[in-house]
Amino acid sequence: MQGIWTTDRIRAAEERLLAVTPEGALMRRAAFGASLRAADMLTEHAGRVAGSRVALLVGAGNNGGDALWAGAFLLRRGVGVTAVLLKPERAHPRGLAALRRAGGRVVPVEDAPQWLTRADLVIDGIVGISASGPLRPQAAELLEHVSAPVLAIDLPSGVDPDTGEVAGPAVRAACTVTFGARKPVHALNPGHCGPVELVDIGLGDELADPDLFRLDAGDVAAHWPLPGPEDDKYSQGVVGIAAGSATYPGAAVLATGSAVRATAGMVRYAGPAADAVRAHWPETVATGSITDAGRVQSWAVGPGIGTGREGREVLEHALGQGVPLCADADAITIIARAPAVLDARDPGTPLVLTPHAGEFERLTGTRPGADRVAAAREAAARFNAVLLLKGHCTIVAAPDGRVLVNVPRGSWLATAGSGDVLSGLVGALLAAGIDAWLAAGMATYVHSLAGLLAARGVPTSASAVLAAIPDALRQVRSPAPSNCG
Ligand SMILES: NC(=O)C1=CN([C@@H]2O[C@H](COP(=O)(O)OP(=O)(O)OC[C@H]3O[C@@H](n4cnc5c(N)ncnc54)[C@H](OP(=O)(O)O)[C@@H]3O)[C@@H](O)[C@H]2O)[C@@H](O)CC1
């Protein structure tokens, strides 16, 4: 798992490291890493390093210092470097001296537009982890003149480092180089960061447990249940799906189908869409009522069951079975309207709630807001459940405070029925006995990868996402190498 640390924790770790490191060494290490990435980008975008032009946007803090030092390193490679100082009187003195020594040009903000429009690459050193509030107006205005690709130093300026929120103009980076450790913004706002490269500045030993986690393909491959030589159809876990209605069988077919595709364990379906489910998935055992569904090791309940009395009875019955349960869609609305339904649950039995923002508001009374991680964490504790907050970037919070962030792979999953596919995946993993937080995170990961593979650049459908689950699983088991991101 990749760890992610909040800016408070990173600042504290940096301070400890700074105390035992020669002055300026950390910044030079960071900036040298940034200059290497900048040179790669110049080769890619301008076809050369020596003779190309770089503009630095330099703010009042150490982030600007990084940019100035990176400029000094680039000058040594024959790059023409111009620094725009947003606060000349507060520009990092040693960085500025290094840039000047190396032959860099320093221009006032008024002259910036002509240098920005001529640049092959812009380096954003406006603000880093000490950012507060929206971008200052002067910096925001400068961004209007930027058309070249931008390399963000540590994080794209204008984006909140801890929440990823954008409350005004902000840098949209082609690539971000960060130092020491990944920050929440990198996972929560990948659209503004671009691929993120991590430069090691020796912070590792100073950082304790991460605040957030991100799964990688290796984690998913290591934990995804595969049949072994001793397994039969029951030993791998039986998942029960309670979804859909006679009039709207689609949710039932999709949720059941994704459970069928996810693992080799058996799938039972219970509900009024049994005929449609049998017709699509003959390998399932389908019955009309949850009361005679047979034994299962988990339930996925909710998509399309309706929010009336019948839906509530189905949910109550499933909650009373003492097995892990994923409550999705209508099941969430039922819980929001009648929280007492959760009394049927043994509090020690894992529960996964999968609201989107609107359902989250119904459940908790408030929108998730800018700090989606905090909102998900609070709701997870309040409901003693794993809270999977859907969105472009999905957050999975456990009641004990652990949080996973799933970095999206495009917006392909914004299609009808996609949530039904996700709840079937979660249900199947719960049946295999996987920790509910990890199960929800793994399901989200494979769901978004299946979305990407189903789409291959054009809009897709939930049925196609479902059909791409096996390919997504093959890919996580043999991931393609990646050097940035
Ligand atoms: N410590 C280390 O050893 C290492 C640190 N490293 C680097 O240091 C960075 C952190 O540096 P830092 O703490 O100096 O602050 P930083 O983020 O540059 O901002 C400071 C100034 O920005 C301003 N400002 C605030 N909000 C703003 C906004 N929205 N829009 C515009 N301006 C805004 C605010 O001034 P104000 O406008 O409030 O007067 C404030 O004074 C870190 O991200 C990494 O790059 C690396 O070199 C590795 C080694």
Ligand SMILES: [K+]
């Ligand atoms: K920056």
